[in-house]
Amino acid sequence: MSTIEATNTMNRAHVSRQSRHRLLVWTRRALLGLLISLVVVAGCGAAYQAIATARDMRAFPPPGQLVDVGGYRLHLSCIGQGSPTVILESGQANSLAVWSWIQPEIAKTTRVCAYDRAGISGSDTGPLPRDAQQMVLELHTLLQNAAIAPPYVLVGHSFGGLVTHVYTAQYPAEVAGLVWQDVEHPEQWTRTPEGRAQYQQILRLSQVGPWLARIGLIRLSNYFPLVKELPPQAAAVFKAWVDTTRFMKANAAEFQGQLASAAQAQAAGALGDIPLMVVTATDHGFPPAVAAELEAQWLTMQDELATLSTNSAHQIVAGATHGSLQVEEQDAQVSSAAIRRVVEAVRTGKPLK
16 A cells, blocks of 8 residues: 555544544534423423412312321311211222212212312322222221211222222221222223233323323323313313322322222122112223123123122113213213112112112
Protein backbone atom coordinates (compact mmCIF):
# COMPACT_ATOMS: atom_id res chain seq x y z
CA MET A 1 0.00 0.00 0.00
CA SER A 2 1.35 3.47 -0.90
CA THR A 3 1.77 6.25 1.60
CA ILE A 4 -1.10 8.16 -0.06
CA GLU A 5 -3.43 5.14 0.12
CA ALA A 6 -2.54 4.53 3.76
CA THR A 7 -3.20 8.19 4.57
CA ASN A 8 -6.58 8.07 2.81
CA THR A 9 -7.52 4.92 4.70
CA MET A 10 -6.59 6.54 8.00
CA ASN A 11 -8.58 9.67 7.09
CA ARG A 12 -11.65 7.60 6.22
CA ALA A 13 -11.38 5.71 9.51
CA HIS A 14 -11.04 8.99 11.39
CA VAL A 15 -14.08 10.44 9.62
CA SER A 16 -16.00 7.28 10.35
CA ARG A 17 -15.12 7.48 14.04
CA GLN A 18 -16.16 11.15 14.09
CA SER A 19 -19.47 10.30 12.40
CA ARG A 20 -20.20 7.54 14.90
CA HIS A 21 -19.29 9.87 17.76
CA ARG A 22 -21.58 12.61 16.43
CA LEU A 23 -24.38 10.08 15.94
CA LEU A 24 -23.91 8.83 19.50
CA VAL A 25 -23.94 12.39 20.85
CA TRP A 26 -27.08 13.32 18.93
CA THR A 27 -28.78 10.07 19.96
CA ARG A 28 -28.03 10.78 23.60
CA ARG A 29 -29.30 14.33 23.22
CA ALA A 30 -32.49 13.13 21.52
CA LEU A 31 -33.13 10.55 24.23
CA LEU A 32 -32.44 13.12 26.93
CA GLY A 33 -34.80 15.56 25.22
CA LEU A 34 -37.48 12.87 24.97
CA LEU A 35 -37.03 12.00 28.64
CA ILE A 36 -37.29 15.65 29.65
CA SER A 37 -40.41 16.04 27.50
CA LEU A 38 -42.00 12.99 29.10
CA VAL A 39 -41.19 14.29 32.58
CA VAL A 40 -42.67 17.69 31.71
CA VAL A 41 -45.81 16.12 30.23
CA ALA A 42 -46.20 13.80 33.23
CA GLY A 43 -45.70 16.73 35.61
CA CYS A 44 -48.32 18.78 33.79
CA GLY A 45 -50.67 15.80 33.81
CA ALA A 46 -50.15 15.27 37.53
CA ALA A 47 -50.81 18.95 38.22
CA TYR A 48 -53.95 18.83 36.07
CA GLN A 49 -55.13 15.71 37.95
CA ALA A 50 -54.52 17.29 41.35
CA ILE A 51 -56.30 20.56 40.45
CA ALA A 52 -59.29 18.78 38.89
CA THR A 53 -59.62 16.40 41.85
CA ALA A 54 -59.53 19.28 44.34
CA ARG A 55 -62.19 21.09 42.32
CA ASP A 56 -64.45 18.02 42.33
CA MET A 57 -64.00 17.52 46.07
CA ARG A 58 -65.21 21.07 46.68
CA ALA A 59 -68.14 20.62 44.30
CA PHE A 60 -69.27 17.24 45.67
CA PRO A 61 -68.65 16.89 49.43
CA PRO A 62 -69.73 13.54 50.98
CA PRO A 63 -73.45 13.75 51.86
CA GLY A 64 -73.41 11.44 54.89
CA GLN A 65 -71.49 11.14 58.15
CA LEU A 66 -67.97 9.93 58.86
CA VAL A 67 -67.76 7.15 61.47
CA ASP A 68 -64.52 6.06 63.11
CA VAL A 69 -63.83 2.34 62.77
CA GLY A 70 -60.47 2.20 64.53
CA GLY A 71 -58.22 5.09 63.52
CA TYR A 72 -59.83 5.71 60.13
CA ARG A 73 -63.34 6.72 59.12
CA LEU A 74 -65.99 5.31 56.81
CA HIS A 75 -68.59 7.41 55.02
CA LEU A 76 -72.17 6.34 55.85
CA SER A 77 -75.53 7.63 54.64
CA CYS A 78 -78.83 6.37 56.11
CA ILE A 79 -82.40 7.41 55.29
CA GLY A 80 -85.89 6.10 56.11
CA GLN A 81 -87.34 4.47 59.18
CA GLY A 82 -88.24 0.94 60.22
CA SER A 83 -86.83 -2.53 60.68
CA PRO A 84 -85.06 -4.52 59.35
CA THR A 85 -82.39 -2.06 58.25
CA VAL A 86 -81.23 -2.61 54.68
CA ILE A 87 -77.45 -2.34 54.18
CA LEU A 88 -76.25 -1.68 50.63
CA GLU A 89 -72.88 -3.22 49.68
CA SER A 90 -71.47 -1.88 46.41
CA GLY A 91 -69.52 -3.59 43.67
CA GLN A 92 -65.77 -3.27 43.30
CA ALA A 93 -64.54 0.25 44.22
CA ASN A 94 -67.99 1.76 43.56
CA SER A 95 -69.16 4.64 45.69
CA LEU A 96 -72.57 4.86 47.35
CA ALA A 97 -73.69 7.17 44.52
CA VAL A 98 -74.60 4.06 42.48
CA TRP A 99 -77.53 3.41 44.85
CA SER A 100 -79.22 6.71 44.02
CA TRP A 101 -82.28 5.07 42.45
CA ILE A 102 -82.59 2.19 44.91
CA GLN A 103 -81.88 3.81 48.28
CA PRO A 104 -84.70 6.43 48.18
CA GLU A 105 -87.11 3.78 46.94
CA ILE A 106 -86.32 1.40 49.81
CA ALA A 107 -86.52 4.29 52.29
CA LYS A 108 -90.27 4.37 51.61
CA THR A 109 -90.44 0.94 53.25
CA THR A 110 -87.73 0.81 55.91
CA ARG A 111 -84.43 2.28 57.03
CA VAL A 112 -81.68 1.87 54.43
CA CYS A 113 -77.96 2.63 54.69
CA ALA A 114 -75.30 2.90 52.01
CA TYR A 115 -71.63 3.37 52.74
CA ASP A 116 -68.24 3.69 51.08
CA ARG A 117 -65.76 0.95 51.92
CA ALA A 118 -62.33 2.05 53.13
CA GLY A 119 -60.36 3.81 50.42
CA ILE A 120 -63.48 4.62 48.41
CA SER A 121 -64.89 8.09 47.76
CA GLY A 122 -65.86 9.73 51.06
CA SER A 123 -64.10 7.16 53.28
CA ASP A 124 -60.55 7.18 54.56
CA THR A 125 -58.01 4.67 53.31
CA GLY A 126 -57.91 1.44 55.32
CA PRO A 127 -55.33 -1.29 55.91
CA LEU A 128 -54.33 -3.96 53.43
CA PRO A 129 -55.22 -6.52 52.27
CA ARG A 130 -58.53 -5.35 50.89
CA ASP A 131 -60.32 -8.68 51.04
CA ALA A 132 -63.81 -9.64 52.16
CA GLN A 133 -62.75 -10.57 55.68
CA GLN A 134 -61.22 -7.13 56.29
CA MET A 135 -64.30 -5.44 54.83
CA VAL A 136 -66.61 -7.49 57.04
CA LEU A 137 -64.66 -6.44 60.11
CA GLU A 138 -64.92 -2.79 59.05
CA LEU A 139 -68.64 -3.01 58.24
CA HIS A 140 -69.43 -4.66 61.56
CA THR A 141 -67.49 -1.97 63.43
CA LEU A 142 -69.18 0.75 61.37
CA LEU A 143 -72.68 -0.49 62.22
CA GLN A 144 -71.82 -0.83 65.90
CA ASN A 145 -70.20 2.60 66.18
CA ALA A 146 -73.03 4.25 64.25
CA ALA A 147 -75.59 2.59 66.56
CA ILE A 148 -77.36 0.82 63.71
CA ALA A 149 -78.85 -2.22 65.38
CA PRO A 150 -79.73 -5.52 63.68
CA PRO A 151 -81.57 -7.24 62.14
CA TYR A 152 -80.14 -6.40 58.73
CA VAL A 153 -81.06 -7.24 55.17
CA LEU A 154 -77.75 -7.18 53.29
CA VAL A 155 -77.86 -6.22 49.62
CA GLY A 156 -74.77 -6.97 47.57
CA HIS A 157 -74.01 -6.06 43.98
CA SER A 158 -71.24 -7.83 42.06
CA PHE A 159 -68.19 -8.08 44.37
CA GLY A 160 -70.45 -6.95 47.22
CA GLY A 161 -72.01 -10.41 47.16
CA LEU A 162 -68.79 -11.94 48.48
CA VAL A 163 -68.68 -9.42 51.33
CA THR A 164 -72.31 -10.01 52.34
CA HIS A 165 -71.83 -13.79 52.17
CA VAL A 166 -68.84 -13.69 54.52
CA TYR A 167 -70.63 -11.23 56.83
CA THR A 168 -73.66 -13.52 57.08
CA ALA A 169 -71.51 -16.52 57.92
CA GLN A 170 -69.60 -14.60 60.58
CA TYR A 171 -72.58 -12.81 62.16
CA PRO A 172 -75.60 -15.04 61.43
CA ALA A 173 -77.64 -13.67 64.33
CA GLU A 174 -77.49 -10.17 62.82
CA VAL A 175 -78.52 -10.95 59.23
CA ALA A 176 -82.19 -11.63 58.57
CA GLY A 177 -82.15 -11.63 54.77
CA LEU A 178 -80.00 -11.28 51.66
CA VAL A 179 -80.41 -9.85 48.17
CA TRP A 180 -77.70 -10.59 45.60
CA GLN A 181 -77.70 -8.46 42.45
CA ASP A 182 -75.75 -10.26 39.72
CA VAL A 183 -73.06 -11.06 42.28
CA GLU A 184 -69.74 -12.79 41.78
CA HIS A 185 -69.63 -16.54 42.22
CA PRO A 186 -66.66 -17.68 44.36
CA GLU A 187 -65.38 -19.67 41.36
CA GLN A 188 -65.90 -16.90 38.78
CA TRP A 189 -62.16 -16.42 38.22
CA THR A 190 -61.03 -20.03 38.60
CA ARG A 191 -63.61 -22.46 37.20
CA THR A 192 -63.19 -21.90 33.46
CA PRO A 193 -60.29 -21.03 31.12
CA GLU A 194 -62.14 -17.85 30.13
CA GLY A 195 -62.46 -16.80 33.77
CA ARG A 196 -58.80 -17.43 34.48
CA ALA A 197 -57.73 -15.48 31.39
CA GLN A 198 -60.01 -12.58 32.25
CA TYR A 199 -58.64 -12.49 35.79
CA GLN A 200 -55.05 -12.20 34.54
CA GLN A 201 -55.99 -9.48 32.07
CA ILE A 202 -57.81 -7.38 34.68
CA LEU A 203 -55.00 -7.93 37.18
CA ARG A 204 -52.46 -6.50 34.74
CA LEU A 205 -54.68 -3.51 34.01
CA SER A 206 -55.21 -2.91 37.73
CA GLN A 207 -51.47 -2.60 38.21
CA VAL A 208 -51.10 0.03 35.46
CA GLY A 209 -54.28 2.02 36.17
CA PRO A 210 -53.10 4.03 39.20
CA TRP A 211 -50.06 5.31 37.29
CA LEU A 212 -52.18 6.41 34.34
CA ALA A 213 -54.61 8.15 36.69
CA ARG A 214 -51.83 9.89 38.59
CA ILE A 215 -50.70 11.76 35.45
CA GLY A 216 -54.24 12.60 34.40
CA LEU A 217 -54.62 10.21 31.46
CA ILE A 218 -57.72 8.45 32.83
CA ARG A 219 -59.51 11.76 33.33
CA LEU A 220 -58.24 13.37 30.12
CA SER A 221 -59.23 10.42 27.94
CA ASN A 222 -62.68 10.18 29.57
CA TYR A 223 -61.93 6.49 30.10
CA PHE A 224 -64.95 6.29 32.41
CA PRO A 225 -67.76 8.23 30.70
CA LEU A 226 -70.63 9.82 32.57
CA VAL A 227 -73.23 7.23 33.68
CA LYS A 228 -76.18 9.09 32.21
CA GLU A 229 -78.69 6.51 33.50
CA LEU A 230 -78.18 7.72 37.08
CA PRO A 231 -79.99 10.81 38.38
CA PRO A 232 -77.98 13.87 37.17
CA GLN A 233 -76.49 14.80 40.54
CA ALA A 234 -75.54 11.21 41.33
CA ALA A 235 -74.03 10.81 37.86
CA ALA A 236 -71.84 13.87 38.40
CA VAL A 237 -70.75 12.65 41.85
CA PHE A 238 -69.90 9.19 40.53
CA LYS A 239 -68.00 10.63 37.56
CA ALA A 240 -65.98 12.83 39.92
CA TRP A 241 -65.05 9.71 41.91
CA VAL A 242 -63.98 7.41 39.06
CA ASP A 243 -61.73 10.09 37.58
CA THR A 244 -59.59 10.21 40.74
CA THR A 245 -56.31 8.45 41.37
CA ARG A 246 -57.84 7.11 44.60
CA PHE A 247 -60.45 5.24 42.57
CA MET A 248 -57.81 3.43 40.54
CA LYS A 249 -55.85 2.62 43.71
CA ALA A 250 -58.98 1.29 45.46
CA ASN A 251 -59.97 -0.65 42.37
CA ALA A 252 -56.51 -2.23 42.18
CA ALA A 253 -56.42 -3.07 45.90
CA GLU A 254 -59.87 -4.67 45.87
CA PHE A 255 -59.19 -6.67 42.72
CA GLN A 256 -55.86 -7.87 44.03
CA GLY A 257 -57.81 -9.25 47.01
CA GLN A 258 -60.35 -10.98 44.77
CA LEU A 259 -59.07 -14.54 45.03
CA ALA A 260 -58.76 -14.31 48.80
CA SER A 261 -62.27 -12.86 49.02
CA ALA A 262 -63.63 -15.64 46.81
CA ALA A 263 -61.97 -18.30 48.97
CA GLN A 264 -63.45 -16.71 52.09
CA ALA A 265 -66.93 -16.75 50.54
CA GLN A 266 -66.45 -20.35 49.44
CA ALA A 267 -65.52 -21.30 52.98
CA ALA A 268 -68.59 -19.47 54.31
CA GLY A 269 -70.73 -22.27 52.87
CA ALA A 270 -74.50 -22.63 52.90
CA LEU A 271 -76.91 -20.14 54.46
CA GLY A 272 -79.56 -22.35 56.00
CA ASP A 273 -83.10 -21.06 55.46
CA ILE A 274 -82.38 -17.33 55.40
CA PRO A 275 -84.53 -15.42 52.84
CA LEU A 276 -82.32 -15.00 49.76
CA MET A 277 -83.22 -13.26 46.51
CA VAL A 278 -80.81 -13.74 43.59
CA VAL A 279 -81.34 -11.22 40.80
CA THR A 280 -79.48 -11.98 37.57
CA ALA A 281 -78.75 -9.92 34.45
CA THR A 282 -78.54 -11.51 31.00
CA ASP A 283 -76.18 -9.17 29.11
CA HIS A 284 -72.59 -8.96 30.32
CA GLY A 285 -71.03 -7.54 27.17
CA PHE A 286 -69.23 -10.74 26.19
CA PRO A 287 -67.83 -10.95 22.62
CA PRO A 288 -70.61 -12.11 20.25
CA ALA A 289 -68.77 -15.28 19.22
CA VAL A 290 -68.76 -16.62 22.79
CA ALA A 291 -71.63 -14.66 24.36
CA ALA A 292 -74.13 -17.55 24.42
CA GLU A 293 -71.65 -19.94 26.04
CA LEU A 294 -70.41 -17.45 28.65
CA GLU A 295 -73.92 -16.24 29.51
CA ALA A 296 -74.94 -19.86 30.08
CA GLN A 297 -71.96 -20.33 32.39
CA TRP A 298 -72.91 -17.18 34.31
CA LEU A 299 -76.52 -18.34 34.68
CA THR A 300 -75.38 -21.75 35.93
CA MET A 301 -73.27 -20.13 38.64
CA GLN A 302 -76.12 -17.81 39.62
CA ASP A 303 -78.41 -20.85 39.93
CA GLU A 304 -75.83 -22.41 42.23
CA LEU A 305 -75.80 -19.30 44.44
CA ALA A 306 -79.57 -19.54 44.81
CA THR A 307 -79.21 -23.06 46.23
CA LEU A 308 -77.16 -21.79 49.19
CA SER A 309 -80.43 -21.13 51.05
CA THR A 310 -83.44 -23.42 51.25
CA ASN A 311 -85.59 -20.26 51.30
CA SER A 312 -84.52 -18.56 48.07
CA ALA A 313 -85.90 -17.23 44.81
CA HIS A 314 -84.01 -16.53 41.59
CA GLN A 315 -85.20 -13.74 39.32
CA ILE A 316 -83.67 -13.38 35.84
CA VAL A 317 -84.05 -9.89 34.36
CA ALA A 318 -84.05 -10.27 30.58
CA GLY A 319 -82.05 -7.57 28.81
CA ALA A 320 -80.52 -6.20 32.00
CA THR A 321 -76.78 -5.59 32.15
CA HIS A 322 -74.50 -6.09 35.11
CA GLY A 323 -74.63 -2.39 35.96
CA SER A 324 -78.18 -1.55 34.88
CA LEU A 325 -79.65 -3.40 37.88
CA GLN A 326 -78.36 -0.45 39.90
CA VAL A 327 -78.01 2.57 37.66
CA GLU A 328 -80.85 2.32 35.11
CA GLU A 329 -84.16 3.42 36.59
CA GLN A 330 -86.39 0.65 35.22
CA ASP A 331 -84.01 -2.19 36.13
CA ALA A 332 -83.32 -0.56 39.50
CA GLN A 333 -87.06 -0.78 40.18
CA VAL A 334 -86.81 -4.56 39.70
CA SER A 335 -83.93 -4.63 42.20
CA SER A 336 -85.91 -2.49 44.64
CA ALA A 337 -88.89 -4.83 44.38
CA ALA A 338 -86.62 -7.78 45.19
CA ILE A 339 -85.33 -5.98 48.29
CA ARG A 340 -88.85 -5.14 49.43
CA ARG A 341 -89.81 -8.77 48.94
CA VAL A 342 -87.06 -9.92 51.33
CA VAL A 343 -87.93 -7.18 53.84
CA GLU A 344 -91.53 -8.38 53.82
CA ALA A 345 -90.42 -12.00 54.25
CA VAL A 346 -88.37 -11.00 57.28
CA ARG A 347 -91.28 -9.09 58.79
CA THR A 348 -93.89 -11.79 58.25
CA GLY A 349 -91.77 -14.91 58.57
CA LYS A 350 -93.30 -16.26 55.38
CA PRO A 351 -91.07 -18.09 52.88
CA LEU A 352 -90.09 -16.44 49.61
CA LYS A 353 -91.35 -19.33 47.53
